[in-house]
Structure formats: structure tokens, C-alpha cells
Amino acid sequence: MTPEAREETVLEAVQRRRELVNDAIDADLPIGDPERLYEASRYLLEAGGKRLRPAILLLTAEALLDVPLLGEDYREFPTLVEGEPPIDLMKAAVSVEVIQSFTLIHDDIMDQDEMRRGVQSVHVEYDPETAILAGDTLYSKAFEIMIAAGAPSARSMDALDTLASTCTRICEGQSLDLEFETRPTVGTDEYLDMVDRKTAVLYAASASIPAILLGADEHTRNALEEYGHAVGKAFQIHDDILDLIVSSDDLGKQRGSDLVEGKQTIVTHHAREQGVDVDGLITGDDPDAVSQEAIDEAVAVLEEAGSIDYGRTLAREYVEEGKEYLQVLPDNDARARLEQVADYLIERGY
């Protein structure tokens, strides 16, 4: 399958689930009181997002159960255990997206990023206080929603434990990311460990939670977790590359912002090893004050050093590794989509 054909197939699979996920977010995260708090909590969720993590969660469940694509109602999804009542799998999908949204809101405050998904960040659109609280509200709501999925309690507990430890890892990863900005260099292993915690763990949770909730065996669950770790790292590496090469309009935020903020990425790490003076590539620390030409020039230097290609190759390796783990699933359409989603994560243009 060509990348273009694959993109079309994946996008269709992701988009059809996205519509269902968006409806579910509306239903499972209603506007409560005080209204402004709930509006702020939903603001970024409503601004867009591909819903890749929920798509992975739902596709994994379909692959595990070996049913046709969209062949079961996500709201009354059968488990793998005979005689058990169905569960509201969609709530689990909403839960991971709500966690993702909470982390974006708090990260944007910490990173002072003013744009996200083509709209103002929550702390700009509202205010920092409301943004902190909106994130905190989503945090507890994600747990409430996961509980309401209604899986048998021992497995629900297991899923909640996974969700909680995932959140802890995400905080650790973001903390490392901030710390790295203050350091002259960061090793490849350190960077990949940071990316694993900051980004990949939520992919790992998205792929392993359906296995937990449906009652899959531990081997299957672990393999799916590894799939998530691998493709999640690939996703973040690709994201770092996109920040360099995609227009601000398509990104929904300022191009080159990572470079301006001094974020450590696998690309800048490689460039440093090639002797590039990465810190001298861009002067000033206000993303808005840096010209497109200055960013073009900096990117050209990174391209020249082979650093962007290095990142692309590494991301591809992780995707291939991730796909291997999917062999644990029955050979069906949903598994094929999960393989294609893995490819799409590093082929997407924004």
C-alpha cells in the first residue's frame, strides 16, 4: 500500500471513530457548574484533535475480540470472558483523551505556548488560574469516566492503576523535558526515556487498557503495552520533526517553537554530536520575534547535518518494532488498521 493510500484508509478508520468519540465526549463530559470551569475544560477538546489514542484503544478492542470493524456498539461492548455483561468501552476511550487534554492544558502553561490546535491555549483564552483548574477537573473526570466504563471491578481497578501510574509517568516526563531545557546537552538514552514517559506511556495505556478491560491474558496485554511504547516514541520523534518543517498554519502553533524554547529533541541531539552549534542557530527567546527566514536557515543546517533524517530513521525503526508486537493479536482488519495507524503516526503531515 502506498503511503497515500494508507493515509486515506487510516484517516477513514480514525475519522469514523473520531465522530463517535466526539459525541461521547459531549455526553460523558457535560457542562456542569460552574459553567465557565467546564467550558474551559472542554475548550481544547472541542478545538479539534485527531483522537488517535481513542482510535487505538477502540481498534485494539475490536482486534482482540476479532469482530468486523465497527461491528459492535462501543457502548455495549462484549468482553472476552463468556457470560459477562458488556462494558461501555467508549468511556475508556474518552478517558484517555481527557487525560491527554489535561496534560496539554498544563503543559501549555508551563511551556508558555500560546497556540494549540489553531486556537489560543486555555490559559490565554481564559486565564492561568482557570487553566490550572480546568486541567485538574479533567484529571479527576478521566478517573470518574473510566470507572463508569463498568468493567468487572478487579479489571477496572487494574485499568485505573494503569491510568494513575501513566499520569505519574507523564508528570515525570514533562519534568525531565523542562529540566533538559536548562542543560547544555542530553544523551540519546535520556531523551528517549523522557519521551517514553512524557508521550509514549499514554499510547501504551491506550493499547493495553482495552486488553485489561476485556480480560485478555497478561502476555497479550504486555505486548500491546510495548506496541504503545514503541509507536508513542515514534509519534513524539515525528512531532519534533514536524515542529521544524511544517508551516505554522498546518501545525496550529508557531513553527520552530521548540528550537526557540531550547527544547532538547533527538534532532538537536544528533546535530550537536555532528558539531552543530545548536544554541547559536536561533537568537532571542520570543517565538513571535523570530523570522520565518531565520527558522528556515536553522532547519537547513539541521537538514545538512543529517539530523532530520536521523530522526526519521529512528522513528521508522520504532514503528517497525511496534508493529511486530501486534502479532499477538488475531489476524483481522482491526489489527491491520493498528499497523497502518503506526505507519501513519510518522507519515502524517501535521
Add this chain to the structure above:
Amino acid sequence: MTPEAREETVLEAVQRRRELVNDAIDADLPIGDPERLYEASRYLLEAGGKRLRPAILLLTAEALLDVPLLGEDYREFPTLVEGEPPIDLMKAAVSVEVIQSFTLIHDDIMDQDEMRRGVQSVHVEYDPETAILAGDTLYSKAFEIMIAAGAPSARSMDALDTLASTCTRICEGQSLDLEFETRPTVGTDEYLDMVDRKTAVLYAASASIPAILLGADEHTRNALEEYGHAVGKAFQIHDDILDLIVSSDDLGKQRGSDLVEGKQTIVTHHAREQGVDVDGLITGDDPDAVSQEAIDEAVAVLEEAGSIDYGRTLAREYVEEGKEYLQVLPDNDARARLEQVADYLIERGY
């Protein structure tokens, strides 16, 4: 019993549990990686705190089980269900204290309060980014620790659901508190609703979670929840009064800061109804720039208007209401301590 004698008894009961709770925090919230994040997460917990909520949780469990004070190992605490293995009740106590600490860290950022428990707030001692992340880390850790209490999974789920919805209510309450600062007046019912969500729900959780975990019936659980709602509101009303009348040294933060920040309290509400120009009492909005004399004068006006007495009376009424709910418990020493803790909440000097 005189208030002084009661204070001594309560403090002894609280302090003996506090030492155990502090040891448990050390054990259940170890310094992880990155160290700085975990140090920041523990900073406020280590700075002090009376551990009132854990004390209520532990005493409630002892009262329910009808055992002598400190008669059972909190780490292997029997449940009410015959033949069930013991649970790690202490972890539940640590969990509610960790939630309390997370809310204080985030509230101090939002309220720009620079002191807490006699030390600098986390966002001042570290930085706002680290403080946001420290709070977020404690948030998920609280769930991990509650899960590790090891109660039978259906009841664990119930406790987690209570913890999650409690956190949601706390966010709503804090949001209302911030919103009230921008409004000229706030009704008594609105204020009490805000206080219930912001403060009392965590007392309610502290009293009802042991009932859930130990397997008490729903009537008992609901009554204990009501105890928490009532004494929690009394606690907050008393806290608002302490902010006015206790020296900054004893408070561990600037006296009169609520007045300066324009916080709505039951005291200012009453004063407004008596025709006091509350907003004119203090000019300027920097707590450090307001003299002790100016605060003394403002407090004298509130005293004169009967507003402080009004608050005291209301708090007392809630305490008496709360104590009534304790009749659901067996008549034993632990129940007597819970009654005394309720009195202490509005008699404490800081």
C-alpha cells in the same frame, strides 16, 4: 470537658496518629526520579500540617470496627466482613492527605499566596512550573496509593469513585471561590455551597472512605459523609475567622490575606448585610504592603458589626449537626474522639 482539656485529648489523639501518618507518607511517597519533582511534591507535606483528615479517617475506622484506640495495626486493618483479609488502611489515610496537599499547592499558585505552613509556597520555593507538576504528581499518586490499600476490588472502586468525584467538587469549589472575588456580593447559600465543595467534601471523603473500605452499610456511610460535610464547613468558617484574628507567625502565612485579596467569606458577607463597606476596609492589593494596624482596624469594624460572632455561631451549629451524625457509630472511645475533633476544628487557635 473544658475546651482546654478537650484540646489536650484531641491533640494527643491527632498527634499519635500524625506520627504514624508521617512515617507512612515517607514510605508510600518515596523520592522517585526526577528527584527534584518528588522533592517538590513532598515539600509541603514535610513542612507540617496537623493531618486532621487522616486522623478522622483512622478514628472513623476504629470506631466502626469498635476496637480500642490504636488497638489494630493500620497497615493490616481488619474489615467488618468476616473472613476477609486485612487491608492497608493507612494508605487510604495517606491518600486523602496527598490530595489535600495537591490542592494546597495549586491553590497557592492561583491565589498567589507566598507562604504556607510557615514556609514558602511550592511555586516560590521552586517555580510555578514545578509547582503545577508537583500537584499533578500528587494527584495521580493519591489514586495509586488508594488502590494499593488492597480492599476487595468492588469496594476499592467505590472508594476511588468517591476520591475522584471529591477532587472534581474541590475544583468546582475553588473555581467558585475565584469567581466570587470578582463579584460585589455573594449570598450565604452560594458561599456555603462553595465552602462545601472546596473544603468540606474532603472531610466527607475522609469519614466515608473508611466505611466504604471496611464494608459498612450504606446508611452508616451516608451518615459519616454528612458528618464530614458539616464539620468541614465549620472548619472552613473557622479558618476564615482565624485569617482575621491570628498572628501571621501562628498562621504560617500573612494575617488578613483573605481581606486584602477580596475573598468572600461568611464574615464579610454578614458585614455587608450590616451595611459595612467591606471593600473599603483595606486599600491596596498587596498583602505585604498593608500594615498590621490597618488590618487591626478592619477586624475591629467586623467585630463591632457582630460578623465574627456570627461566623463563630454558624460554625458551632455545623459542629453540633456533625456530631449528631456520629450516633450511627458504636459508642466507643474512637467515636468520642471524633466528637472532640469536631469541637477542636472550631476551637483551635491556628
